[in-house]
Amino acid sequence: MNDDIRIGIIGLGCRGMALLGDVMLPQGVRVAAVCDMYEDRRDQAADMVTGAGQADPFRTADYHEILKRDDIDAVVVTAAWEAHIKVACDAMQAGKYVGIEAGGAYSVEDCWKLVAVKEETGSECMLLENCCYGRDELMVMNMVRQGLFGEVVHCQGGYRHDLRAEVAGGRENRHYRFMNYLDRNCENYPTHELGPIANVLGINRGNRMLSLTSTASKAAGLHEYLLREKGEDYDATNMNFQQGDIVTTVIKCAHGETISLTLDTTLPRFYSRGFHVQGTKGMYMEDNRSIFIDGKDNSYDFKWKEQWNNVDRYYDEYDHPIWKEYIKEGIKGQHDGIDWLVFKAFFNAVRAKTSVPIDVYDAAAWMSITPLSEQSISTGSMPVAIPDFTNGAWMRRKQWEP
Amino acid sequence: MNDDIRIGIIGLGCRGMALLGDVMLPQGVRVAAVCDMYEDRRDQAADMVTGAGQADPFRTADYHEILKRDDIDAVVVTAAWEAHIKVACDAMQAGKYVGIEAGGAYSVEDCWKLVAVKEETGSECMLLENCCYGRDELMVMNMVRQGLFGEVVHCQGGYRHDLRAEVAGGRENRHYRFMNYLDRNCENYPTHELGPIANVLGINRGNRMLSLTSTASKAAGLHEYLLREKGEDYDATNMNFQQGDIVTTVIKCAHGETISLTLDTTLPRFYSRGFHVQGTKGMYMEDNRSIFIDGKDNSYDFKWKEQWNNVDRYYDEYDHPIWKEYIKEGIKGQHDGIDWLVFKAFFNAVRAKTSVPIDVYDAAAWMSITPLSEQSISTGSMPVAIPDFTNGAWMRRKQWEP
Numbered sequence: 018m019n020d021d022i023r024i025g026i027i028g029l030g031c032r033g034m035a036l037l038g039d040v041m042l043p044q045g046v047r048v049a050a051v052c053d054m055y056e057d058r059r060d061q062a063a064d065m066v067t068g069a070g071q072a073d074p075f076r077t078a079d080y081h082e083i084l085k086r087d088d089i090d091a092v093v094v095t096a097a098w099e100a101h102i103k104v105a106c107d108a109m110q111a112g113k114y115v116g117i118e119a120g121g122a123y124s125v126e127d128c129w130k131l132v133a134v135k136e137e138t139g140s141e142c143m144l145l146e147n148c149c150y151g152r153d154e155l156m157v158m159n160m161v162r163q164g165l166f167g168e169v170v171h172c173q174g175g176y177r178h179d180l181r182a183e184v185a186g187g188r189e190n191r192h193y194r195f196m197n198y199l200d201r202n203c204e205n206y207p208t209h210e211l212g213p214i215a216n217v218l219g220i221n222r223g224n225r226m227l228s229l230t231s232t233a234s235k236a237a238g239l240h241e242y243l244l245r246e247k248g249e250d251y252d253a254t255n256m257n258f259q260q261g262d263i264v265t266t267v268i269k270c271a272h273g274e275t276i277s278l279t280l281d282t283t284l285p286r287f288y289s290r291g292f293h294v295q296g297t298k299g300m301y302m303e304d305n306r307s308i309f310i311d312g313k314d315n316s317y318d319f320k321w322k323e324q325w326n327n328v329d330r331y332y333d334e335y336d337h338p339i340w341k342e343y344i345k346e347g348i349k350g351q352h353d354g355i356d357w358l359v360f361k362a363f364f365n366a367v368r369a370k371t372s373v374p375i376d377v378y379d380a381a382a383w384m385s386i387t388p389l390s391e392q393s394i395s396t397g398s399m400p401v402a403i404p405d406f407t408n409g410a411w412m413r414r415k416q417w418e419p
Numbered sequence: 420m421n422d423d424i425r426i427g428i429i430g431l432g433c434r435g436m437a438l439l440g441d442v443m444l445p446q447g448v449r450v451a452a453v454c455d456m457y458e459d460r461r462d463q464a465a466d467m468v469t470g471a472g473q474a475d476p477f478r479t480a481d482y483h484e485i486l487k488r489d490d491i492d493a494v495v496v497t498a499a500w501e502a503h504i505k506v507a508c509d510a511m512q513a514g515k516y517v518g519i520e521a522g523g524a525y526s527v528e529d530c531w532k533l534v535a536v537k538e539e540t541g542s543e544c545m546l547l548e549n550c551c552y553g554r555d556e557l558m559v560m561n562m563v564r565q566g567l568f569g570e571v572v573h574c575q576g577g578y579r580h581d582l583r584a585e586v587a588g589g590r591e592n593r594h595y596r597f598m599n600y601l602d603r604n605c606e607n608y609p610t611h612e613l614g615p616i617a618n619v620l621g622i623n624r625g626n627r628m629l630s631l632t633s634t635a636s637k638a639a640g641l642h643e644y645l646l647r648e649k650g651e652d653y654d655a656t657n658m659n660f661q662q663g664d665i666v667t668t669v670i671k672c673a674h675g676e677t678i679s680l681t682l683d684t685t686l687p688r689f690y691s692r693g694f695h696v697q698g699t700k701g702m703y704m705e706d707n708r709s710i711f712i713d714g715k716d717n718s719y720d721f722k723w724k725e726q727w728n729n730v731d732r733y734y735d736e737y738d739h740p741i742w743k744e745y746i747k748e749g750i751k752g753q754h755d756g757i758d759w760l761v762f763k764a765f766f767n768a769v770r771a772k773t774s775v776p777i778d779v780y781d782a783a784a785w786m787s788i789t790p791l792s793e794q795s796i797s798t799g800s801m802p803v804a805i806p807d808f809t810n811g812a813w814m815r816r817k818q819w820e821p
Contacts, residue, residue: 167643230634230669232677233677235572261675265677269800273636274636275635275665277681279679287718295686297639297642304706310687315687397630398669
């Protein structure tokens, strides 16, 4: 079809493969090129593309080869964290639409560069933060906008995901997390929880994050895990991982709200993003899937547990319109459909040549939490100011829509 | 009986009344005197004492009158927060055993004074922190000591209790919280959650708290509540309460553990102390009453919810011995029995003339979080050092026993 958009995938990490493997490309998206430093990954990806009935894609180990091609409309960057901003800036310079996978930045300067290149080139770059498309996250945002929570005062979230196998096996699996956990100590993955919270609080849209403190616990989880799984003679068992098991970051916002983020990826636990919103009239808590509305759903004694799982009762009335529509169509793709929805939003913008919903200002603000947390941890939890990457435009930007 | 101990109750706040009203005095405890600035409270308390079959107690508005009496072995201080340390020091000077109700301090110097007076006089003062006697708190401590959680890395807790009616009605009810919320901004009530966490982490017993940061949200909850309940013309509706609705405090410990505390008392919500313990082998979470043990109870997908409420399955094997005994005897008293247990421990020490289980070093460390959080909040969440009130003895003190 003439309307087809043609994309290149740069860095075939897990999300890049998911994009292909889960047949989640919305209709009219052709994978014209794949790039990875490893040949076997390129070949595997190309096989998936042809297996899905598309033409054999161009393969390269050098992403600049993809950026040079006129037949590529957009690139999706699913490489290691440290490549995201560099590749995104080069791609914007080459006039491509860019989608970058979730991850933190390595310096505040890099975040500023992302903004500067977007402003110089007029190109669009979207942070593909799938959790912004979570059903509960969007329903809560919807309820907040309808006033059910009153004035929102505090939010919490976390990336609370036992990644010990992935991190510890990083060398065998060619996963960049191994090195990051060995060498760094920071809130290394803030956007899964911070994105939806930013949308609830109107960050970069009438509100902004002002400052943070960050505190890391000791690093004990990986050692214990490796000792059990690999024994005491295995080299990594005796390495000093610098990444604290739990990193707690507290953010203060311009309108007086606070946000508490927790990185929690190297201890045994169930998966949770710990999404939690509190206002003067209501509260949402992911960890027992409860909604508390003053004067309505308001069992005060926790032990009654009457309200656990009552979130289900709110979907009919308060599901976000895009989720209502999506459910009607039938949920597709991994991660409960949020990957599908975020890619759909990106490809819609590419096709319509419009601005992307999660833009460089959001990406810069959210990704900057990583180097800022590193600064705070390295200086004994000193408070650190969070830059205004919009240079004042946040007071006028319109509310977020998915 | 000759073995009877005779106590005075100073400041007839809610816990003082509970002590009387719930007939929770262990056998052999006589209330010989009651003190309050309000005559009606003194009379009410005296009526409860005689109603329980004891002799009419001495009544006074001046607690020094109680301290002078030779027939008083111990005093229980359930007055307003700001009187706790002052009265406790005077009582220790007078040679009495002292029990003080939970609450934060107003200055670090006052905490040092509590320690100094104990060391000068040799008298004993116990912080009556009932939550240290909570069933789950003690079971988790028991499990930690048996190694089920591996190396403990991080704990969380909170005082998450909707007190809007109590605070807003403070003038009518002669409750000191009203003034505190009007004038101060701090973690004003840390000990309910911090006490049990300190016991899990061995604070003052091989470990200690080193530093903290504290961040307060805006104060919006009381205004919204008063507007709804009392209308816009009511004077307090238009007062600027300084106490932020949510205060998040992050503490770093000597052995690298982190503790996150949340004060959350002026927004609509269910009651929770948010007790949460994470180690290299296991996790406990109050908010869905789950225990996660690596390789045993380890459903990774939160949505399966299989492990919610599985705490019940652990009581048989891991209940703390004092709870096993207590359940055999039949639970007595308010607050699920924890008031009974904490008073029992105090009166046992008074009767046996032994040291108290929660002593001035614990009280000083835990209560100091309040003024230290106030310092941090007032300086933009700057990190603040937490004093070593034991002057080095924490490295040698024995592990806590209830």
